[in-house]
Amino acid sequence: MPECDNPLWPCAMTGAAACLAGFDGMSVVIHGSSGCYYYPTTLLHAPLHGTFILENEVIFGSEDRLREVIGGLAGNGNRIAVITTCVPAILGEDIQALLAEHDVLLVDSPGFAGDAEAGYTKALSLLLPRTDAATEGVNIDGICLLDPFYKGNLQEIRRLLAMASIPVATVFCRDSLPKIDTAAACTIGTNGDYPAHVGEFLGGTLGPGTLRATFERLGNTFEGANIDPVLRDLSHQEEEIVRICDKYLRRFDPPSVVIFSGASYAEFAAQALVQYLDADIRFIAFRNTGGTSRFPGGMVRGLNEARSCIGQHDPDLVIGSSFERSITGRRAFLGMTPPLRGSVRLCPVPLAGINGTLFFIEQVLNACMDNSHSES
Amino acid sequence: MCLKPSPTHTSRSGGCTLTGALSVTTHIRNAASVIHGPRGCAHHNFSLLHATQLDNEKVSVPDIVSSALGEGDIVFGGEEALARTLEVVCDRDVAAVFVLSTCVVATIGDDIAEVCSRDWGVQVIPVPTAGFLGGTFQDGVNNALLSLADSAEPCEKTMSVNIIGEKNLEYEVGENYAEVARLLSLLGLPVGIRFVHDLSSDKIRLLGAARLNILRDPALVPVGNHLLQRFGTPYIESFPAGFSDTLAFISAVAASCGRNPERALEIEQSLQAEILSDFADIHDAKGVFTSPVMDSGSVRAAQEAADALNIRVGPDEQARPLPVQPVVGTSGIRRMLHRWRRAIHA
Numbered sequence: 001m002p003e004c005d006n007p008l009w010p011c012a013m014t015g016a017a018a019c020l021a022g023f024d025g026m027s028v029v030i031h032g033s034s035g036c037y038y039y040p041t042t043l044l045h046a047p048l049h050g051t052f053i054l055e056n057e058v059i060f061g062s063e064d065r066l067r068e069v070i071g072g073l074a075g076n077g078n079r080i081a082v083i084t085t086c087v088p089a090i091l092g093e094d095i096q097a098l099l100a101e102h103d104v105l106l107v108d109s110p111g112f113a114g115d116a117e118a119g120y121t122k123a124l125s126l127l128l129p130r131t132d133a134a135t136e137g138v139n140i141d142g143i144c145l146l147d148p149f150y151k152g153n154l155q156e157i158r159r160l161l162a163m164a165s166i167p168v169a170t171v172f173c174r175d176s177l178p179k180i181d182t183a184a185a186c187t188i189g190t191n192g193d194y195p196a197h198v199g200e201f202l203g204g205t206l207g208p209g210t211l212r213a214t215f216e217r218l219g220n221t222f223e224g225a226n227i228d229p230v231l232r233d234l235s236h237q238e239e240e241i242v243r244i245c246d247k248y249l250r251r252f253d254p255p256s257v258v259i260f261s262g263a264s265y266a267e268f269a270a271q272a273l274v275q276y277l278d279a280d281i282r283f284i285a286f287r288n289t290g291g292t293s294r295f296p297g298g299m300v301r302g303l304n305e306a307r308s309c310i311g312q313h314d315p316d317l318v319i320g321s322s323f324e325r326s327i328t329g330r331r332a333f334l335g336m337t338p339p340l341r342g343s344v345r346l347c348p349v350p351l352a353g354i355n356g357t358l359f360f361i362e363q364v365l366n367a368c369m370d371n372s373h374s375e376s
Numbered sequence: 377m378c379l380k381p382s383p384t385h386t387s388r389s390g391g392c393t394l395t396g397a398l399s400v401t402t403h404i405r406n407a408a409s410v411i412h413g414p415r416g417c418a419h420h421n422f423s424l425l426h427a428t429q430l431d432n433e434k435v436s437v438p439d440i441v442s443s444a445l446g447e448g449d450i451v452f453g454g455e456e457a458l459a460r461t462l463e464v465v466c467d468r469d470v471a472a473v474f475v476l477s478t479c480v481v482a483t484i485g486d487d488i489a490e491v492c493s494r495d496w497g498v499q500v501i502p503v504p505t506a507g508f509l510g511g512t513f514q515d516g517v518n519n520a521l522l523s524l525a526d527s528a529e530p531c532e533k534t535m536s537v538n539i540i541g542e543k544n545l546e547y548e549v550g551e552n553y554a555e556v557a558r559l560l561s562l563l564g565l566p567v568g569i570r571f572v573h574d575l576s577s578d579k580i581r582l583l584g585a586a587r588l589n590i591l592r593d594p595a596l597v598p599v600g601n602h603l604l605q606r607f608g609t610p611y612i613e614s615f616p617a618g619f620s621d622t623l624a625f626i627s628a629v630a631a632s633c634g635r636n637p638e639r640a641l642e643i644e645q646s647l648q649a650e651i652l653s654d655f656a657d658i659h660d661a662k663g664v665f666t667s668p669v670m671d672s673g674s675v676r677a678a679q680e681a682a683d684a685l686n687i688r689v690g691p692d693e694q695a696r697p698l699p700v701q702p703v704v705g706t707s708g709i710r711r712m713l714h715r716w717r718r719a720i721h722a
Contacts, residue, residue, distance in 0.1 A: 003461035004415050004444045006437060010423075011416025033479060033508030035392025039420040055509050058483065086414060086480045087507075090450060111416030112447055112480065301415075303422075303437060323426060326437045339423055342430030 006303035008260075008323055009287050010146065011111035013085050014040045015119030018146040018173075019194075020081045020107070020127075021046035025177035027078040029069055031062070031095070032085025036111075043339070044145045049073060058087060063098045070102050079177060081105040083123070086112055116146060117262075117288050120194055124173060129198045132182040137167030138218065139187040141196035142204075142264070142352075143174045148340050150174065152350035152359075153190040157205055160353050163229045164215065166222050172196035186221055188214055190352040192264030193288055205352040206268035208238050209275075230354075237354050241361050245276040248365050255368050256280040258313050260306060260320030261337045262287045265351060269319055269336065270295050272360060282313035285320075287337065303327065317368055332371035334363050393505040394476055395421055396516025399544045400524070401474040401503065402438035403572045404580075408470045410441045412458045412488060413478025417507070418442035428545045434574075441465050445480065454486050459494070466496040471577040472527075473500045474520075479507025501527065514595045517541060521599045524572060528583040530607050535633065536568030538586040540603070540611070541596040544573055548704075555705035556590060556615055559622065562640035563630055584609065588632045591615075615704045618677025619648050619684070622705050648706055652684050655713045661687045661720045663698035674702050681709050687716075696720050 013030070017040040020028045029049045030037045037050035051069045053062050066082070073080055082095065082104055089110035096106050107126055109119040140157050143150045154174060161168055169184030173194075187196060189204040202221065203214030212234060219227040254277050259266045266284045270293070273279035284297030285306060300306050307327045310318060318328045321337040335343070336351070350356040394411065398421050401409045411418040418440050425438045443461040445454045458475070465473050475492050492502040504510060504519045511519075521541055537560055542549055557567050568586040569579050584607030591600050593614050600611035610632055616625035623641055630637035665678055678700045682689050689698070696719045703712050 003457070003464055004418070004442045006422045006440050007415040007419040007442050007444070010419055011414065013416065014420075033392060035395060035420075035479075035508055035513075038391065039424065042424070053508070058479075058509060086416075086478075087483050087509075090480065090483050110414075112414040112445060112450060322430065323422075323437065326426070326430075339427070341423075341427040 004302040005305070006323070007301060008303060008306065008321070009301065010039075010043070010116040012109045012113040012115060012119030012122070013083055013111050014043065015116030015121075015146065016083045016107045016109040016123035017046075017048060017119075018044055018116065018144050019120045019123040020083070020105075020173075021048060022143070022145050022173035023127075023175060023177040023180070025078050027073045027076070027080045029073070029080060029082045030085060031066065031082050031088050033087070036085040046145055053088070058091065061093060062088060062091075063093070066095065066098060070099060070104065074102060079103065079105065081107060081123075083107045083109055083119075086110040089113075115288060117193055120144060120146075120173075124196060127180050129170070129172070129180045129183055129196060131185050131199045133185065135169050135182045135184045137161075137169040137184050138202070138222075139170045139172060139183050139196065139198060140168060140190060141172040141187050141198070142190035142192060142194045143171050144191060144194040145174070146338055147191050147194070148338050148345065149349065149351045149356075150191070151348035153205075153352040153356065155348055156350035156353035156355050157188070157190060160205075160211075160215070160230050163233070164218065164225050164227045166218055166225050170198070172198065186218075188218070191262070193262040204264075206264065206356065207271055208234055208354070208357055209271075211353060234354050237358055241276055241357065244365065245361065248369070249277065252368065252372060254278040254280060255316040255332070255364075256282050256314070257317045257319065258283045258285065258310060258315040259336075260285040260287065260300065260318070260324050263289075263293070265336055266297070267293055268351065269360065272357060273364065276361060277364070279317075282315050283309055285309050316371075317364065330371070330375070332367040334367045336360075391513030392507050393510035393512065393516030393519065394478055394507050395424065395545075396513035396518075397474075397476050397503045397505045397520040398425060398438070398440070398516075400517055400520035400572050401476070402440065403544055403574055404472065404474075404524070405574065405576045406470060407472040407474060407577055408439045408441055408465050408468065409474045409476060410443065410458070410461055410465055411476050411478060412443045412454065412461075412486065413445055413480045413507075415442045415444045417478045417480070418444075424545070428547075431547055432550050439470075450480065450484055453484065454481055455488075455491050458486065458488065458491050462491065462496055462500060466498045466500065470498060473498060474523075475500060475502045476505045477502075477507075477510075478505075479509045482506035482509040499527070518596065518599055521572065521596070522602055524580060525583060525599070525602060525606060528580050528607075530584045531581065532585060533587055534568065534585045536566050536586050537588045537590060537629070537633070538568045538583065538609070539570045539573070539592070540589045541592045541599060542570060542573045543592055548708075549573070551711075552615060552704040552708070555707045558707070559616070559626055559640075559644070559705060560629065562626065562643055563633065563635045563637065565629065565633055565635070583607065588612065588629065590629075614673070617673040617703050618680050618709060619706060620680060621673075621677065622648075625705075644706060651706065651710050651713070655685055655717065658713070658717050658720050659686050661685075662692045662695045663687055663689055663716065663720065664691060664695040665689060665700045666697040667700040670700060671702060674700050677703050677709065678712065681713065685713075696722070
């Protein structure tokens with residue numbers, strides 16, 4: 001595995017924590033040092049517990065410490081999950097056996113095992129989500145605490161499903177823990193980088209085309225559903241997008257763009273930019289190993305690679321995280337990828353659903369116009 | 377028989393030596409910091425440092441390189457991965473490369489000192505860190521400062537004062553420095569170097585030139601003692617916290633540098649009186665101190681300010697929560713009083 005300058009993406013342990021901490025009724029314990037605990041805590045803004053192991057526990061074993069922490073959490077009604085970090089994973093203690101008297105979910109997801117998505121997927125699979133034929137409605141997946149848009153996405157998709165009179169079943173992964181066992185038979189997605197693989201997948205909600213197709217499938221699946229209000233609003237808002245983008249194109253050339261993001265959001269952004277602004281997508285720098293794309297792209301793991309990528313493709317607009325913002329120079333920039341540091345964000349905003357596309361396009365246009373004004 | 381020592385008296389929340397050391401080494405300009413461990417450790421720290429730099433209006437990013445150990449390296453040893461990383465990094469235009477280890481490589485037992493001692497064509501400085509196995513965050517800071525100090529030689533003294541061990545991850549790091557620099561300027565004393573905050577690597581040689589070193593806080597006393605022995609530079613062991621402490625600080629600096637403090641004390645006392653007058657509207661309020669972390673120096677400074685404004689502190693139904701933060705100097709108290717006013721009038 002080659003060396004990496006300023007790695008841009010969190011590790012598997014953080015991904016596992018992002019999955020498990022999303023469930024109310026779950027106490028998540030990071031089994032490792034305080035250093036490993038602090039990062040997911042600051043990133044996820046969710047209550048996490050830690051064993052905060054010390055050197056002597058590495059030498060003599062962490063059994064007593066684990067029992068102490070688990071014992072303190074037992075009895076509050078929550079299920080306990082223990083995520084191992086690198087050092088306990090290397091030590092190879094049989095933690096499951098050590099904690100046999102407790103109903104503990106052990107997630108062996110040390111940082112060296114891979115990136116955040118790997119840890120998220122593993123943790124979710126260990127929860128053994130199940131469908132229940134008696135559960136009405138549709139599940140929502142792709143709701144991950146690591147994603148800065150997860151709250152906005154969830155609000156927006158709930159809004160649209162309510163407009164269509166379709167109940168929301170289980171939200172993966174931001175729900176109460178018992179609902180893991182009673183998921184509905186169908187699922188729709190938000191951020192496709194965090195799939196749940198539960199029930200029949202009826203489609204995503206990123207971008208008008210995908211959203212329309214997904215709601216048509218929902219309409220065909222649920223007898224009592226009325227998707228017309230959603231489709232009407234979608235058509236109306238899409239006309240607004242077209243109108244405002246046409247106006248932009250009367251004065252400005254389409255932007256050339258480099259996108260740094262997870263595969264799902266990157267594809268959404270590229271499609272929307274081409275569809276509405278005839279943009280030139282010069283490169284998609286993927287944070288993770290996603291699906292195939294019709295746009296040129298490849299994995300970019302470190303900041304120097306990202307810097308070279310911007311230099312080589314010389315875009316008007318860079319879409320990425322605050323890491324990329326720091327190397328964007330005088331180009332227009334739009335924050336879409338975590339982390340989004342250095343700016344205050346209080347209001348939940350979506351990328352999914354109708355409002356997600358509206359938000360994305362308005363941000364792109366404002367970033368490009370602001371940049372043109374500052375250059376002139 | 378249980379041979380396990382009790383961890384009761386050891387801090388479990390002391391943080392990671394790696395983060396502490398990086399908060400120092402990434403503030404050396406034109407140098408790279410190599411983290412020998414999994415990619416995730418480097419990302420965690422990069423993201424944290426990036427966030428704190430943005431908080432301090434710095435758009436530059438720290439130069440951190442991970443040896444990106446995978447499962448294979450952990451099974452078979454990671455020294456080759458470190459050597460491969462150093463080959464790439466040392467080939468760049470950098471004045472120095474710092475090598476910091478993680479708890480993972482401390483566990484698998486890589487010989488980092490041996491890899492660093494090879495001829496790389498550029499100074500490669502191993503900094504003793506091993507994640508949590510190397511101690512606490514503060515140990516990481518101290519070890520990095522000590523490693524850097526040893527790269528400077530004694531030199532001719534000047535009438536300047538060094539700032540030692542600023543908390544570079546602190547939200548108010550810039551404001552705290554500005555306050556100490558202001559106090560020094562009252563005595564006509566310039567700052568020598570900020571060891572280490574945004575420091576050019578060629579300036580480290582000036583470390584021994586100062587007449588006095590001012591440590592950020594008493595946890596840096598081992599560093600102060602090392603600099604005293606190496607360069608003969610005396611030190612003051614902490615930034616001042618609160619009104620009276622600030623006046624005592626001015627007197628101590630003046631005594632150490634052979635300056636008359638009278639005029640400086642007069643100016644500072646006048647500023648403190650002006651601040652108390654500005655906050656006359658919160659006289660006689662009732663409050664209770666609140667803070668996530670309450671250190672004794674901050675509480676003492678807060679109590680002194682409360683007494684000066686006749687604010688009664690203690691449990692009471694009408695008591696308002698008064699936030700207590702680590703304050704530096706007179707200006708730190710003024711900022712804290714603004715927060716108190718907001719809380720009292722809320």
